Amino acid sequence: MSHPIHTVTHIDAGSHARCGLLSLPHGTIETPAFMPVGTNGTVKGIYHEKVEQMGYRLILGNTYHLYLRPGCDVLESFGGLHAFSSWKHNILTDSGGFQVFSLSKLRKIKDAGVTFQSHIDGSRHAFTPEKVVDIQTIIGSDIAMVLDVCTPPDIDYRAAQEAWRVTKLWAERSLIRRDENGEKFRGCLFGIVQGNFFKELRKESAETISAMDFPGIAIGGLSVGETPDRFSDFLAYTTEMVTPEKPRYVMGIGSPDYILDAVANGIDLFDCVLATRTARHGLLFSDDGPVNITKAIHEFSSEPVEPTCGCTACTQYSRGYIRHLFKAGEMLGPMLATEHNLMYLHTLMERIKNAIKNNSFSVFRKEYLARYYGEKKNV
């Protein structure tokens, strides 16, 4: 049996929001926690040391991408992704399930596994649940994820049921392979709840995965193109079915409003490329909602993006200068915006944790969103 890895230290009086400590091989993490995404073993546009200085101790890597490039032979020769990338803290890797379904071509799912073509060079590959555990064993992931079958939001019940049947089968086989790998596998293997947008399947999946020998549970198949209301509805419904004893991770959540929604439901971990991807397009988080720094309104502005933020962009540069960097196509624009968005989210998580500890999370959320969605004076 897996040891418990998550201790809940406080539950908000007015919501399901909770604070906790997550014990991982490369150190303990305070939850709820946002994880920056470092697809290829680097968070795009920012030095590791800056990510570390902000206080992040858990970042994400993508199994699918790392398997294709640099490849397991390179990762193995370096002794895993920590040594290869010089990141000293925890790494979560997804299973590649989502990328196989969103990026690769000609994928075919059978009970044995999935075959697909690389999005890079068209080469053919096969993932089995066992192989995906093995790859993450080589990567040295602190949190590894099982291979699952991801589905779009518009499929029928039968297709969703079939996807969940295979997901469950793969989850069982993943646990067996984890145990077979013994001490070579040093991380924590998380199960993934699926079930598409059918409550019956979501319930069955959440209860089944919760009961299996996973030390942590992810909720997959949300934030895949559905409406915000449907997301919110299914997130709340599914989270309640997942055991509170284990850390709960919802995949693909990274904007302040979605993070607040997830935290309110008792989610402990989330990740998303949104913070870093939109940064590269000039969208910077602020308490007044996202600032589109490329707009003409900022041309002569000597104001910082977000006066309460302690990042390089907000403490050293004006909106006018950062806009200029984006208009001129200068790398420093995306670099500063990336640092800002990650710093902003880290600070937001601190504010959220304080609100939970003060039993004022619901008030905080309401006030935050009123301003976030409110009249935009300068964005």
Add this chain to the structure above:
Amino acid sequence: MSHPIHTVTHIDAGSHARCGLLSLPHGTIETPAFMPVGTNGTVKGIYHEKVEQMGYRLILGNTYHLYLRPGCDVLESFGGLHAFSSWKHNILTDSGGFQVFSLSKLRKIKDAGVTFQSHIDGSRHAFTPEKVVDIQTIIGSDIAMVLDVCTPPDIDYRAAQEAWRVTKLWAERSLIRRDENGEKFRGCLFGIVQGNFFKELRKESAETISAMDFPGIAIGGLSVGETPDRFSDFLAYTTEMVTPEKPRYVMGIGSPDYILDAVANGIDLFDCVLATRTARHGLLFSDDGPVNITKAIHEFSSEPVEPTCGCTACTQYSRGYIRHLFKAGEMLGPMLATEHNLMYLHTLMERIKNAIKNNSFSVFRKEYLARYYGEKKNV
């Protein structure tokens, strides 16, 4: 009369190489000095603070680019480029002459000035020598350059003579405008020697520009596509004609071998995009010559790019990881390579200055180049 701004502190016993102190509005610079290029008010791919931490106190901006974007109205409203870009140290701006001739379309030169079309949007603009001094007055350049007529290496004597005639005329008018601008112009206006690849014209140009009231002299029209031997020949010939009393700046020099050639001839300042541009394509300086980090030979290499270098890339990452970043198209690759090349050149300048002070520059240069051009074991 302009005050002297450069004090020669030591001349190498076996060459024309010299050390000195260059006094500028934003602090004193040790020479010989390499200047990183920050075309749009940012050195591409690197934070100002890293450029500063390395020890650089003089960077370059491009008048042509800054005039087009963000434009003089923006720069003026921010109080100049120092305030706009938050760079606390010295800035040299070129005159835009080279860019007008290399980037813009439909340029027409008359005695009055040059008209051209923007390479960005095709809009029509005119530069006069007076306007270029005015733009640099708004920018707040510590070193400003006169507008000159740049010529390709293959023109005939008549064309070269005509270009020099206009360059001289513009230099005279630039000085008048500098003086008219009075205290608004806070920098040092440098003249530019032209004359193409005709020694008679080079001599006349060097002597004429040297005798004019410029506190510093640039040698233009070299490193424009000619052979290395021709470059070396004309650099040596021209530099000797330029007064040793003033700081001597050669434009467009940035690889270790060309820098050593320039220093040997008694050049004090140089700039080039090469260090940062080739970095973005994965070419990193080393004592064994440039390392092409994208090559397969580095795939499994846990070695640093240059073991003696103190930059982030060389102290924290392997060749294998940096190669992976480039192959995966990750921004961190160019970011690390840029930092490395600038750090490498800054360290090289320290080694050069020490060699000059020890009267061993010629030995240093010979040994350095033997290894730099020598058998490449691992590049």
